[in-house]
Amino acid sequence: MIDLLVLLIGVLILLLMIIKFKINTFVSLIVVAVLVGLGLGMPLGQIPVSIQNGIGGSLGELAIVFGFGAMLGRLIADAGGAYRISKTLINSFGKKRIQWAIMVASFIIGIALFFEVGMVLLIPIVFAVALEASVPLIYLGIPMAAGLSVTHGFLPPHPAPIAIAGVLGANPGTVLLYGIIAAIPTVIIAGPVFTKIARKWVPEAFVVKNKLSAFGEIKEWKLEETPGFGISILTALMPVILMAISTVYSIAANDGKPFAAVTTSAMKAGKVVTTTTYPSSIVENVMMFIGNPVSAMIISLLFTLVTMGWMRRKKNSEIASSIADSVKSIAMLLLVIGGGAALKQILIDGGISVQIANMFKDSPLSPLLLAWIITVILRVALGSATVAALTAAGLVQPMLATASPNTAALMVLAIGAGSIAASHVNDAGFWMFKEYFDLDVKQTLKTWTVLETIIAVVGLGMVMLMSIWIH
Incomplete structure (x- = not known):
């Protein structure tokens, strides 16, 4: 119990450093990691x-996935591809079903873009559509935020699902497949359905506005200047397509198990010799390659350079500028992820994760529900969805010692759902939503916070439902 008290004190110190004293989140995480380590007697x-080890183990894979993902998203946006996707879907759905168009566009774009980037890119488009249709911006903003949040919490190649999958040993392709199944009903309930409730509950937020104070410079596109819808959506979804191909093939040809190298150790001449054997089939090797998030992102970025860069007759200097800008926007976020992983590793090496697992080992509750509850508590306390998810993954890892790969994938989704819950004043997304939609704090709590909590609850419900037949 003393160790758990140390953890509680550590979380409180972290909150004080970030919220009260406004100390950089990465610095706060590292300082608290040291203090918790000392408190645990390490x-x-x-x-x-x-x-x-925590930072290196987390960022080794994420640096490429996160970095290349940001580059891919920025290149698509700077070429006008994101605008083309949104505009085409809106035109196809018509004004009566405009909410659904925004939700689908946000969901598709959100798969390739990080939440913050997707919000920044979509808001000007959605505002223009809201003006044209004479509807309140938040009427379209809630479905948009739902699409972006669900993909951020549930679907690889987003950093949190990829990082949690790495900690828990889950196959990212399987997580993606199950994540899409869970995400579709979740985004519908949290988007168009919740909007009807919110309109009655917070009517003062649903006001038609002709001007928004949060906008900076908005690039205006002419549709004929943008790339075609087909090539835009293919480029945006390329990482997902590659991982999906590998997953489907593994289900058909390998009983759902991902193709992987097999490492064996043996004594030879008094020395331990380690041998790594790769699949003998060329097809299996290819599937193993494209199913890995790192190689999927490398291939996708090269494809994007062609479709959104050179095919658009962009100069190399313009492409380089887009890439440089994208990396600047994620540099601190990468460090924060690393800081969260460092704290997670301290908790693991200090023995807290084993204690928490032992506390709940005789609990009648499902491990999936326990993982969700732990993540929600951390999310409310820490604010950052990614940090809460990574910390929770470290805490529940011992529960999966004898679990199947499918259970590990469902655990990733349970943690991902919990990490979205109850966003409030200690979360950057809360303030982003407030400022972009010109809301006050009370209105933001009634819309954004409730929206995120609905996603968390419905997401958990879908995971529990899937666990009935997926073992």
Whole structure:
């Protein structure tokens, strides 16, 4: 119990540093990781090693997935591809079903873009559509935010699902497949359905506005200047398509198990010799390659350079500028993810995760529900969805010692759902939504916070439902 008290004190210190004293989140996470390590009685020499291992283990894969994902999204946006996708879907759905058009566009674009980037890119488009249709911006904003949030929490190649899958040993392709099944009903309930309720509950937020104070410079596109819908959507979804092909093939040809290298160790001449064997089939090797998030993002970025860069007759200097800008926007976020992973590793090496697992091992509650509850508590306390998810993944890892790969994938989704719940004043997304939609804090709590909580609850419900027949 003393160790759990140390964890509680550590979380409180983290909140004070971030909220009260406005200290940088990454710095706060590292300082608290050291303090928690000391409180847990870890050897002094082990603390920096655990921090290093936590950051290195997390960012090794994420650096490419996250970095290349940001580059891919920026290139699509700067070429006008995001505008083309949104505009085409809106025109196809018509004004009567405009909410559904925005939701579908946000969902598709959200798969390729990070939440913050997707919000920044879509708001000007959605505002223009709202003006044209004479509807309140938030009437379209709630479905838009629902589409972006669901993809951010549930679907690879987003950093949190990829990072959690890595910690829990789940196959990202399987997570993607199950994530899409869970995401579709979740985004419908949290989007168009919740909007009807919110309109009656917070009528003062549903006002038609002709001007928004949060807009900076907005690039205006002419549709004929943008790339075609087909090539735009193919480019945006390329990472998902590659991982989906690998997953479907593994289900058909390998009983759903991902193709992987097999490492064996044996004694030879008094020495331990490690041998790694890769699949003998060329097809299996290819599937193993394209199913890996790192290689999927590398292939996708190269494809994007062609379709959204050189085919658009962009100069190399323009492409380089887009890439540089995209990396600047995620540099600190990468460090924050690393800081969360460092704290997670301290909790694991300090033995807290085992204690929490032991506390709940005789609980009648499902491990999926327990993982969700732990993540929600961390999310409310810490604010950051990614940090809450990574910390929770470290805490529940011992529960999966004998679990199947399918259960691990469902656990990723349960944690992902919990990490979205109850966004409030300690979450950057809360303030982003407030400012973009010109709301006050009370209105934001009644719309954005409730929206995020609905996604978390419905997402959990879908995971529990799927667990009945997926083992």
